[in-house]
Amino acid sequence: MTKIFTNIKKYLIDLGKLDRRFIFILIGLSVLIPLIKPNWINIPIKTTNNSQIVFNELNRLNEGDRVLVSFEYGASTKPEIHPMSVAVLQHLFSKGVKVYTVPLWPEGLMMAKYAIQEVVDSKLFNIKEHVDYVSLPYKAGGEIIIRGIATDLRSIFTQDVNNILLNEIPMMEGVNRVSDFDFVFDLSAGVPGNAEWVQFACDEYNVPLSSGCTSIMVTDAIPYVESGQIRGILAGMPGAAEYEQMVFNHLNSLEKNKYMNSNIAVVPGKATSRMSAQSIAHVLMVVFIILGNISYYLLRRRTE
Amino acid sequence: MYELIGVWCIVLLTLSIFSYLYGDNPFYKAAEHIFVGVSAGYIFTITFWDTIWPNLFGRLFPDYVGAGFSFDLTYIFPLILGVFMLFRLSKKYDWLSRISIAYIVGMMAGLKFYVFLNSNLLTQIKSSTVNLSGTYFSIFNDIIILIGVICGLVYFFFSKEHTGTLGKISRIGVYFLMIKFGASFGFAVMGRISLLIGRFEELIEFSKPEYYYSTPLTLFIMIKLIGYWAYKDNTKPLQK
């Protein structure tokens, strides 16, 4: 009996010296398996406060309001942010809000295009380019561009992505600076991102701002959220999954209005299914940390 | 056709980078060097076409470039400063480049002074107000935040010895900082895992027959080769 105990103890101590490649393999598998077999695990999603605030803020917008959606992410952070973009666009279009997209990252241009395309292709909404949405092209400069949008949008953008002059687009009429928008929604994965929007535009010109961002950015953005400079925040993949669910429920409960096609079924988004892979990996890491601590504790006792 | 080659490229490069997890190996080395070369070329091209061409030449020769700017003579200055920068290549006139650097450093210092004072310092001080209309719990939270901020700032005192009461306060400050670091770390875990999800989704997609089983085939060949190299390294005669 004692022999078994000593053996277990020995294994646990050895665990502390585990080759890190072993951890790598387990982490890889814990992500891979739920992705290949998504229906093995199904975990319900609960809404957090900050996501709810975002939803309520956007839900308060009226028909014909103008919303600037800014895209600051690329292919590598697409799994986290893209589901948010799609859900936010769906939410806005379902309310008949006019959407203006602007990429501040070179890759953001493609992301904006993909997101709009996805919403248009779902045929869920009766939307037309230049009537319900306009896509602005990418301009280099980061915060300078934000500053420019804040003071004089037309000095930076003269054409949209399809090289149509902004003066010829009816929904651009009266849109000259950031204060002409009723809301700014920022989808960001780094710098420039929501902090720049706060610092260079929205704070100064008093335009409400909400943001969806990668998990890592949240701790930096939280002080702004707490002080109300950013109204609610969608935090990483879970934030995306929560918002997706809220929009899914909202679209299903909505009385069919003129913006929506009643004969198309609403499909749930992608973030929800990715959450199971995420959950398993997290649990695995916590298990690792606990095992590592047991090993550390036993080792320390021994050396003492 | 090009699309298919592209898919195989993506799979090969992705797996080469992942092979770093096993250890440094020729696949990783090759991928790393391709990456350095391609990205340097990419950024250089982008810098030229997205910054210098429209923002500088677009203002100096608006009709020719057609970037939507009107003629602006002041942009002769950045042109001069930029050319000064290139004098780094000459031994005799390399001091000219210092002028360009001086412009950048001075301008950024002045700008950041204002921006950080306004957006970080003053707004953070402003947001330490307490909201009495909330519940008792939220008021309690506000008080904890106040204590945490004050203690955290005490930790950053440089010109006082951290002993006695000050030492204790700064220790409490460290506790708050540690909680914040732990929270950031926990958050990061989530973000990083989701990046991996993105890569794996793509690899899974490319395992399909329409891409001729790109992922499993490439993976198989790579494992074989890396295994072979490892074996070859081990069979070298060892001198004792």
Place this chain on the structure above:
Amino acid sequence: MKRQIAYFLVIFIGFLTLIGHFINYPPLNDFIDNDATQWFDIISGFAAFLGVINLLQLHLNKVANKRKHYQYSIITLFGFIIMIIFGFIYNGSNVPMGPHLKEQGSAFYWMFQNIYLPLGATMFALLAFFVASASYRAFKIRNFEATLLLVSGIFLMLGRVPVGQLIPWWLSLEIYICLIFAITAGLFTNKKTLFYTLLISMIIFPFIILQLNLYQLAVFKIPDLQEWIMDVPATAGSRAIMIGIALGTIAQSYRIITGRERSILGD
């Protein structure tokens, strides 16, 4: 003299951009808001040439002298040159040079999509593995500070995913008890006493909580606790750091624009 020009420019431009925020003179405000940083971008654009020359020098040197791993330098040079060719000489799509960088169908875009993007994204994804090995190594109950790091890290990890909601109140209670014992383990001299006290508390406390009807407290729900950690102590910590960073930046800027921090200009 040559040095003096540079110092003078730092001080002049520094004060100009700072004071310009307060002076009511639109051209100056406009310069600070837009042009000043645009100029910076243009100057760094010119510096990019120097970077390219340095890169070529370094790798050509390696190849010419056949230094260790020189074969790989050939790959770097090849990648670089091909990007330059696709960026400036060969287009491949039917839009003009310049906009072709972002046009699907151009050779440049193909390289971007199929070489550059996957490499970057995969390097980024490596972090998932490193974050695991770093936390396995570093999250140890060494002292109180390290324990706080660990605890807030773990709660965030668990609380942010749906699994966290499945953790019942008694399990979180047991976790807390274990944690408290882990921190106070040093106080026990006898290993057996520690073990038995731990065991007894783990059995008794759930019943006490159940008796007192306290099990619905938010403390026992990991997601709620996680949100509290995020909103209160972590906010306090990040606010302190933010103010610290702001002060550090301001003081550093002040030292620069008053010409005291000179090592940046080689002094």
Place this chain on the structure above:
Amino acid sequence: MKKSIKYTLLPSLMILFYFFIPLPIFLVGNETTFVCVILLCFVVEYFIESAKSGEPIYMRPIAAIKAMEEAVGRATEMGTPVLYVPGISSLDQIDTISGLTILGHVAGMTAEYEANLHVPVCVPIVMETAKETCKESYLKKGRPDLYRNDMVHYVTDDQFAYAAGVNGIMLREKPAAVFFQGKFYAESLILAETGNSIGAIQIAGTGSSSQIPFFVTACDYTLIGEEFYAASAYLSGSPEMLGSIKGQDYVKVGCMIAIVIVFISSMLNGYGIIDFNIETLFRTNVVK
């Protein structure tokens, strides 16, 4: 006596001038910021001047700064290079500038110890500045012969390509001392973990608050936030610089008092004892 008069009278006069000048030469709307700028500058300047006049200044020891020389020494002993990574941002971040000033001091140490310094850089303009800094440091230590032009070299501008490149340098050169000083983003952990796996002494310093946790967990020493900006003043040891740090401390006390005042006044306002909302004071925007 004369000094204190100068440092109370002058700022008051400037503030009075700002508020009472009848001509519209100042923008309306950011009065608070202006007052703060004036106060801040004069407080710091006051302490710089007293430091210059020979007043002794105590500086709390910071472990990471002390360890720098030790790390360079160890690398020399082991005959491996010292790797210095100045972050991935350009000169538009004060972090990069701070990182470069610290590089100046580290280069001084490597010149003294005759250690090999290796600085891979991410942004060309930073490369040029770093070259200048290193060259001057070697010159000042009287060892211009040890300075080589390829000490500082450009890798690539892209964040992760740079991380891959630096990773490769670490794996193949196995430096015994690694410095990460500057602005870092997501690549911080890749770099720090690789450095850890080769067993180097790692000293990090950054103002990017989201990356500090990774450095704290994977590096031996970390300069956290404000410490990082103060490090160059610490290393220079000149009374002017140290005085500015002391002034910064007093500004910090001012901030703490302001926080408490804001807290108490909002409380009193909430209870209806005073009828003044302090938030109106922080109308920090320029109204155009």
